Amino acid sequence: MFILSIESSCDESAIALVEAKGDLSKPIFKIHENRIASQINIHREFGGVVPNIAKREHEINLPILLKEVSKNKLSKKIDLISVTSGPGLEPALWSGIEFAKKLSKEIDIPLVGANHLKGHLWSFLLSNPKSLNKFFPAIALVVSGGHTLLIKMDDLAHYKKIGETQDDAAGEALDKAARLLNLPYPGGPEIERVALTGNKNFIDFPRPMLHQKNYNFSFSGLKTSLLYHLKNAHKADWKDFNSGRNPIHLSPEVLKDTAASFQAAVVDSLVTKTLRATKDYQANSIVISGGVAANLSLRNELIKICKENKLYFSAPEGIYNTDNAAMIAVSTYIDYLRNKKTPLKANGNLNL
Numbered sequence: 001m002f003i004l005s006i007e008s009s010c011d012e013s014a015i016a017l018v019e020a021k022g023d024l025s026k027p028i029f030k031i032h033e034n035r036i037a038s039q040i041n042i043h044r045e046f047g048g049v050v051p052n053i054a055k056r057e058h059e060i061n062l063p064i065l066l067k068e069v070s071k072n073k074l075s076k077k078i079d080l081i082s083v084t085s086g087p088g089l090e091p092a093l094w095s096g097i098e099f100a101k102k103l104s105k106e107i108d109i110p111l112v113g114a115n116h117l118k119g120h121l122w123s124f125l126l127s128n129p130k131s132l133n134k135f136f137p138a139i140a141l142v143v144s145g146g147h148t149l150l151i152k153m154d155d156l157a158h159y160k161k162i163g164e165t166q167d168d169a170a171g172e173a174l175d176k177a178a179r180l181l182n183l184p185y186p187g188g189p190e191i192e193r194v195a196l197t198g199n200k201n202f203i204d205f206p207r208p209m210l211h212q213k214n215y216n217f218s219f220s221g222l223k224t225s226l227l228y229h230l231k232n233a234h235k236a237d238w239k240d241f242n243s244g245r246n247p248i249h250l251s252p253e254v255l256k257d258t259a260a261s262f263q264a265a266v267v268d269s270l271v272t273k274t275l276r277a278t279k280d281y282q283a284n285s286i287v288i289s290g291g292v293a294a295n296l297s298l299r300n301e302l303i304k305i306c307k308e309n310k311l312y313f314s315a316p317e318g319i320y321n322t323d324n325a326a327m328i329a330v331s332t333y334i335d336y337l338r339n340k341k342t343p344l345k346a347n348g349n350l351n352l
């Protein structure tokens with residue numbers, strides 16, 4: 001099956017052409033095209049994604065991406081078009097859905113909705129793991145700017161959410177911390193870059209909910225803790241922190257140690273609860289996905305505990321962690337095999 005997939009849920013406009021075959025025991029994906037137009041530079045000056053600007057930019061970018069994809073490949077038979085219905089920013093979702101509807105009419109190919117979260121959940125399949133069975137039961141950590149979820153997967157068709165963040169997502173916490181440290185948006189990769197040579201024991205940030213016997217997370221207190229730390233350590237005034245910006249100039253040393261300490265607290269919380277879930281559910285593997293899964297500190301820590309605990313580990317490669325359309329084709333194909341449908345209607349809060 002050739003799937004032309006479209007993603008526009010946040011600040012990446014993306015179109016992919018993916019060939020999918022096989023059944024739920026061994027689905028195989030071949031990416032023929034994977035185009036992404038990032039809007040990061042446009043949103044950066046606002047310190048975050050502005051929904052209506054995202055919508056406008058998707059409307060500009062999607063036709064350009066389609067032209068690039070269709071230059072050589074649209075002659076190949078497309079069996080299905082799919083577009084992200086949610087979750088995400090509704091104005092951004094509308095633009096993708098409208099674009100997909102028009103295209104579907106023009107080229108007379110059926111169109112279906114797709115779930116962005118399932119795209120992240122199953123995106124490890126894009127690297128076509130040799131034997132899938134050995135991974136199950138698996139504990140999946142979906143960790144992005146909008147979500148932090150722990151999911152128990154019995155196989156590709158059967159899964160259950162076992163925990164999630166009670167407030168901010170891990171990526172959101174990193175983005176907010178970066179803002180407080182006067183680092184540009186998106187903050188996750190910036191914190192990672194700055195933290196690389198920092199001392200993670202510089203500040204002892206809290207690890208909220210770590211000792212509670214559940215698989216939930218909480219990251220908003222961590223951000224508040226950073227705010228208090230900056231205020232107290234530098235004798236600043238609350239009003240100076242207007243719109244989340246730090247008025248204090250930190251030396252490069254203090255900046256990297258602060259970033260390393262903050263990142264370590266986030267990684268620690270994620271790793272501890274994920275490992276506990278694998279033990280409680282007697283899982284054979286940990287699979288991770290979502291923008292924060294691109295973080296090498298998190299990945300390396302998880303790889304280490306997987307080795308220590310004889311668990312398999314899988315994660316998408318590089319650009320397939322952050323938002324992309326290839327994972328939307330995966331979500332579409334697996335749901336097609338499961339006989340599940342996602343309504344073709346923008347739903348900002350669509351669940352797994």
Ligand code: KG4
Binds near residue numbers: 189
């Ligand atoms: O999956 P994604 O592209 O979009 C959502 O569905 O939210 O994730 C974006 C999030 C942002 O919060 C960004 O700061 C974070 O992923 N992120 C990272 C890294 N790359 C992206 N966080 C930590 N380390 C990274 N290398």
Ligand code: ZN
Binds near residue numbers: 116
């Ligand atoms: Zn995402």
